[in-house]
Amino acid sequence: MQKQDDAQSPDYMRRIRSFVLREGRMTPAQQHAFEAHWSRYGIDYRTVPHDFHANFSREAPLVLEIGFGNGEALAWASEHDQTRDFIGIEVHGPGVGRLMNALAARDANNVRLYKHDAVEVLEHAIAPGTLAEARIWFPDPWHKKRHNKRRLIQPGFVALLASRMAPNGLLHLATDWQAYAEHMLEVMEAAPDWRNAIAPGEYAEKPAWRIETHFERRGLKLGHGVWDLLYRTR
Numbered sequence: 004m005q006k007q008d009d010a011q012s013p014d015y016m017r018r019i020r021s022f023v024l025r026e027g028r029m030t031p032a033q034q035h036a037f038e039a040h041w042s043r044y045g046i047d048y049r050t051v052p053h054d055f056h057a058n059f060s061r062e063a064p065l066v067l068e069i070g071f072g073n074g075e076a077l078a079w080a081s082e083h084d085q086t087r088d089f090i091g092i093e094v095h096g097p098g099v100g101r102l103m104n105a106l107a108a109r110d111a112n113n114v115r116l117y118k119h120d121a122v123e124v125l126e127h128a129i130a131p132g133t134l135a136e137a138r139i140w141f142p143d144p145w146h147k148k149r150h151n152k153r154r155l156i157q158p159g160f161v162a163l164l165a166s167r168m169a170p171n172g173l174l175h176l177a178t179d180w181q182a183y184a185e186h187m188l189e190v191m192e193a194a195p196d197w198r199n200a201i202a203p204g205e206y207a208e209k210p211a212w213r214i215e216t217h218f219e220r221r222g223l224k225l226g227h228g229v230w231d232l233l234y235r236t237r
Contacts, residue, residue: 028097029096030097032104033096033097033099033101034100035100035104036099036100036101036103036107037096037099037100037103039107040103040106040107041103043107044106044114044115044116045099045103045116045117045118046058046090046115046116046128048117048119048124048127048128049127049128050127050128051127052127052128052130052133053128053129053130055088055090055115055133058088058115059088059113059115061088063086064087064088064135064136065087065088065133065134065135065136066080066084066089066090066134066135066136066137066138067089067129067134067136067137067138068080068089068090068091068092068137068139068140069092069121069137069138069139069142069155070092070093070094070121070139070142070143070155071091071092071093071098072093072098072218073098073101073102073218074091074093074098074099074101074102074105075214075216075217075218076138076140076214076216077089077091077102077114078102078105078106078111078114079214080214081106081111081114082111084212085113087113087135087136088113088115089113089115090114090115090116090117091114091115091116091117092116092117092119092124093116093117094118094119094120096118099116102114102116103116121155125164125167126163130167131166131167132167132168132169132170133167133168133169134168134169134172135169135172135173136172136173136174136175137167137168137172137175138174138213139155139156139174139175139176139177140175140176140177140213141177141178141179141216141218141219142154142155142156142183143155144178144180144182144183146180146182146183151186154183154186156176156183156186156187156191157190158190158193158194161174161190161191161196161197162194162196165194165196165197165236166196171235171236172235172236173233173234173235174191174197174232174233174234174235174236175210175213175231176191176231176232176233176234177209177229177230178230179219179222179223179227179228179229179230180227181228181230184206184232187230188204188232191232191234192204194234195237196237197234197237198234198235198236199232199233200234201233206231206232207231207232207233209231210231210233213231
C-alpha cells in the first residue's frame with residue numbers, strides 16, 4: 004500500500020501522468036514548423052536549470068503557461084505583453100507546431116517552448132525563484148472518479164511550482180469543470196506556500212489578460228461554467 008506522502012510527491016506525479024499522449028497526425032505545415040522553427044522557438048529538455056535570459060537576450064519577468072493546447076492564448080498574450088517573456092509547455096506536437104507557425108508569422112521574440120512533461124521541466128530545467136507568473140488554463144479534468152488521481156493540480160505539484168516562483172509570484176488557474184474547480188480550490192486553500200489573491204476561499208472574476216479561446220467558447224455553448232483562481236506565493 005502506497006504511503007499518502009508518496010502519493011503527493013513529484014516522483015508520484017511522474018509515474019501517474021496527468022496527460023495521455025494521443026499525438027495525432029500533424030499537418031504538413033505543423034511538421035514543417037519543427038523543421039523550420041524549432042531551433043528558434045524550441046528548448047530541448049535537459050536535466051539542468053536552463054538560462055532563459057540567454058534565450059531572450061534580456062532580463063525580463065518570466066511567465067510560464069503549462070498545457071497551452073493550440074497556443075491561441077499564449078500567442079495573444081506574448082503579442083500584447085511585450086515587457087515580459089513567455090515559456091510554454093505542451094506535450095502534443097500538433098499544437099506546438101501550430102503555435103510556432105503563428106509566432107514565426109509575426110517574428111515573435113519573447114516566447115520559447117518545451118515539448119515535454121511539465122513536472123519534469125519544473126523539477127529539473129527551471130531554477131528556484133525563476134517565474135513571475137504561472138498559468139494553467141483548462142487542464143484535463145479527469146472527471147471520472149477513478150481518474151481524479153491524474154489531475155495536475157495536487158498538493159505535491161503546487162508545492163513544486165511554488166518553489167520555482169519569484170516572491171509574490173502569481174498562479175492563475177482556470178477550468179470549465181465545476182468539480183475540478185472545487186478540487187483546485189480545496190488544494191490551493193490548503194497549500195502552505197500559497198495565499199488566495201482575492202480572499203480566502205474565493206474564486207476570481209475572469210482577468211482581462213485571459214482571452215476567451217475557441218476551446219472555452221465551445222464549452223460555454225455546451226452550458227459549462229468557467230472558474231478562475233488567483234494565488235500568490237507567500
